[in-house]
Amino acid sequence: MTSFVDVHGMVGWIARTGTESVIAGILEYLEHDFRRWESFEKSARVASHTPFGVIELMPTSDQESYAFKYVNGHPSNPGRGYQTVTAFGVLADVHNGYPTFLAEMTVLTALRTAATSALAAKSLARPDSAVMAMIGTGSQAEFQALAFRTALGITSLRVYDVDPDAIAKLVRNLLPLGFAIHVAGSAAEALDGADIVTTCTADKARATVVADELVQPGMHLNAIGGDCPGKTELDAAILDRSSVVVEYAPQTRIEGEIQQRPADFPVTELWEVLTGRAPGRISAEDITVFDSVGFAIEDFSALRFVRDRVAGTAFEQRIELVADPDDPKDLFGLMGAFSPVG
Amino acid sequence: MTSFVDVHGMVGWIARTGTESVIAGILEYLEHDFRRWESFEKSARVASHTPFGVIELMPTSDQESYAFKYVNGHPSNPGRGYQTVTAFGVLADVHNGYPTFLAEMTVLTALRTAATSALAAKSLARPDSAVMAMIGTGSQAEFQALAFRTALGITSLRVYDVDPDAIAKLVRNLLPLGFAIHVAGSAAEALDGADIVTTCTADKARATVVADELVQPGMHLNAIGGDCPGKTELDAAILDRSSVVVEYAPQTRIEGEIQQRPADFPVTELWEVLTGRAPGRISAEDITVFDSVGFAIEDFSALRFVRDRVAGTAFEQRIELVADPDDPKDLFGLMGAFSPVG
Numbered sequence: 001m002t003s004f005v006d007v008h009g010m011v012g013w014i015a016r017t018g019t020e021s022v023i024a025g026i027l028e029y030l031e032h033d034f035r036r037w038e039s040f041e042k043s044a045r046v047a048s049h050t051p052f053g054v055i056e057l058m059p060t061s062d063q064e065s066y067a068f069k070y071v072n073g074h075p076s077n078p079g080r081g082y083q084t085v086t087a088f089g090v091l092a093d094v095h096n097g098y099p100t101f102l103a104e105m106t107v108l109t110a111l112r113t114a115a116t117s118a119l120a121a122k123s124l125a126r127p128d129s130a131v132m133a134m135i136g137t138g139s140q141a142e143f144q145a146l147a148f149r150t151a152l153g154i155t156s157l158r159v160y161d162v163d164p165d166a167i168a169k170l171v172r173n174l175l176p177l178g179f180a181i182h183v184a185g186s187a188a189e190a191l192d193g194a195d196i197v198t199t200c201t202a203d204k205a206r207a208t209v210v211a212d213e214l215v216q217p218g219m220h221l222n223a224i225g226g227d228c229p230g231k232t233e234l235d236a237a238i239l240d241r242s243s244v245v246v247e248y249a250p251q252t253r254i255e256g257e258i259q260q261r262p263a264d265f266p267v268t269e270l271w272e273v274l275t276g277r278a279p280g281r282i283s284a285e286d287i288t289v290f291d292s293v294g295f296a297i298e299d300f301s302a303l304r305f306v307r308d309r310v311a312g313t314a315f316e317q318r319i320e321l322v323a324d325p326d327d328p329k330d331l332f333g334l335m336g337a338f339s340p341v342g
Numbered sequence: 343m344t345s346f347v348d349v350h351g352m353v354g355w356i357a358r359t360g361t362e363s364v365i366a367g368i369l370e371y372l373e374h375d376f377r378r379w380e381s382f383e384k385s386a387r388v389a390s391h392t393p394f395g396v397i398e399l400m401p402t403s404d405q406e407s408y409a410f411k412y413v414n415g416h417p418s419n420p421g422r423g424y425q426t427v428t429a430f431g432v433l434a435d436v437h438n439g440y441p442t443f444l445a446e447m448t449v450l451t452a453l454r455t456a457a458t459s460a461l462a463a464k465s466l467a468r469p470d471s472a473v474m475a476m477i478g479t480g481s482q483a484e485f486q487a488l489a490f491r492t493a494l495g496i497t498s499l500r501v502y503d504v505d506p507d508a509i510a511k512l513v514r515n516l517l518p519l520g521f522a523i524h525v526a527g528s529a530a531e532a533l534d535g536a537d538i539v540t541t542c543t544a545d546k547a548r549a550t551v552v553a554d555e556l557v558q559p560g561m562h563l564n565a566i567g568g569d570c571p572g573k574t575e576l577d578a579a580i581l582d583r584s585s586v587v588v589e590y591a592p593q594t595r596i597e598g599e600i601q602q603r604p605a606d607f608p609v610t611e612l613w614e615v616l617t618g619r620a621p622g623r624i625s626a627e628d629i630t631v632f633d634s635v636g637f638a639i640e641d642f643s644a645l646r647f648v649r650d651r652v653a654g655t656a657f658e659q660r661i662e663l664v665a666d667p668d669d670p671k672d673l674f675g676l677m678g679a680f681s682p683v684g
Contacts, residue, residue, distance in 0.1 A: 004661075006661055006662040006663065007662040007663070007664065007665045007666075007676075008662055011665070011676050011677055011678075014677055015677050015678050019677055041390055043388070046385070046388050046399065046401060048383055048401060048403050048408055048436075050403070050405055050436050052436060052437050052438070052439075053438075053439050054439075055401075055403070055408050055434060055436070055439050057388065057399050057401055057410060059388060059390060059397075059399055061390050061392070061397070063392055066390055066397050068399060068412070070410070070432065070434075070441065072434070072438075072439025072440070073439070074437075074438055074439045077438055077439070077670060078670040078671055080438070081670060082438045082440065082666075082670055083664075083665065083666065083667070083670045083673065084670070086439060086440055086441070086664040086665065087664070088441065088663050088664060090412065092397060092412075092414070094390075094392050094394060094397070095394050095416075096394070096395075096414075096416055096419055096422070096424045097394075097395050097396075097397050097414025097415070097416045097419070097428060098414070098424065098428055099412065099428070099430065104662070104663055104664060104665060106664050106665040106673065107665055107673060107676065107677075110673055110674075137671075138671045139670070139671055139672075139673040139674070140673075141674075142674035143673075143674065163671075165671075166671050169669065169671060169672050169675070173672070173674050173675060319346075319348055319661075320348040320349040320350055320446070321348065321349070321430050321446055322349065322425075322428040322429070322430060322446060322448050323349045323353070323425065323428065323446060323448040323449055324349075324424075324425065325425070327511065328419060328420040328423060328424055328425045328426070328481070329420055329479075329480045329481055329505075329507075329508050329511060330481075330511050330515070331425065331448065331449060331452055331481040331482075331485075332452075332481070332483075332484035332485065332515050333511070333515060334349075334353050334449065335353055335356055335357050335361055335449075336353075336357050
């Protein structure tokens, strides 16, 4: 039997545990796995593009456990009542190849993305950062805000979105949680006085959500919305005067902000910063960019964390996902007795 | 909600419908999809190899539906009480990226592999074929036998396996179903007088299950066990004097029998034979080889067939695999009300 956490189980478990506590736990698992980055099998995700959006499979393995995530990205979905991103993921035992754990990952992806952003910002943002601008207040936004509060103590937000309803939703969700929120009338106003800038918009286009002249020395840019070929958010000129950190360079060069730059554009991988192999932020005037597109190891970490925590609780179910006959060579015997055909 | 067919549902549905009837139905869907081969997005599967075995993801799409299968191959599994191959698969709607159907595919893979073998043999075996040799009588064997009876009327089998228990199992399963079975003491004896030869062994090695001198003019070889880099079953010399048909050449050159031959070794893809673009068997003396490794489109066909047939029956369940909040941008709202943090 395979352990299964459905949407109800995941949301119930998060509500019981506390979102910030879950983010802190994922962050710990992420840090552990990023530090042993070289022990993972890594490849760019496998994407199926259509005019409507993209469906991706993201596998990785540490030679003990194997994980993959199914995830879609359909920017026009919210207009039709659907989520832009939905996801589910699986853990398997490498020794016998059996899937051991299946979980919803629409919510979990938002949590692990936020935890990854916060993990990077702990190394890349100025330690005295106090104010975060958020451009884009869709599905991911509240999770990002909570992750930055959990990891860096940020409680002051300056938010902007082209959709006023999305801003109202964020304010409704976050104000009761103790955030100070300034609703800006433009991206420029949102960035004014910000130490950290999180961009998280969904347009499947080369957009300039943040113009070069708005970026001040010392800022850290957490750019998570440019995550698909042809989908970027930052003015390319920002990249040229920043230290750019990515998850897995071969994938980010295809999907991230740096797709706007030549294949030899210098970047550092986050694991190198976390293990001390490369510097993160060099000075208080340094501009740092975390060009985040999401990588399979983050799902691996998040899935393992949830699996470890829900084991034995009422939040997990058991499903019969793979056949397991008593005699492993007698798969046919499962079908029971058949009548001879004349 | 996502439709889900678990092992119990799949086996129950097959038992109710009849294995041969299910194979015939899959064969029809396969033929339809192979005939529109050019409308599919195709890529070699994504494999994660370890010393224990392999875990693979097999995606494809026809720009309307997307499908992928998770499947493992662990040759040493039966010795430890596990299946060599387990699998599950998913269908998704390309328009919004939502997964719509999840199914066990350990049993279904055996059925679709058998249906694909039979589909190929209908074009490649001599029309007067009456006797099939089977080398390897493991999990797949009974399904293969039933498929060849359904599609070609084969009722006479000559079987051989290095594991006597596996032979006994096959005889126990198939004798009551009206097959005439000759148990051979060697592969050579099994092939003596056979019109069709199915090889389906699990060794993860370059094995010679069928030696060149055993292969007679007019034979059709259904080689399904050589399906992994470093895993082959046929004496390479057989390939040189045969017409070799494959599913998807770029994948088969990596995984199939033809990995023993140069990259320009001439092969025909099955869809070309089925659409009349290329000849199948040319003469009664022709030796034909279906070098089958399994391809994603076969899983696409099988999943769609099951989904269409189980819809609305008690064999399908509904699971909450992806979150679907009323306001698609308010994923966070799912978590309900949280207490403000001090």
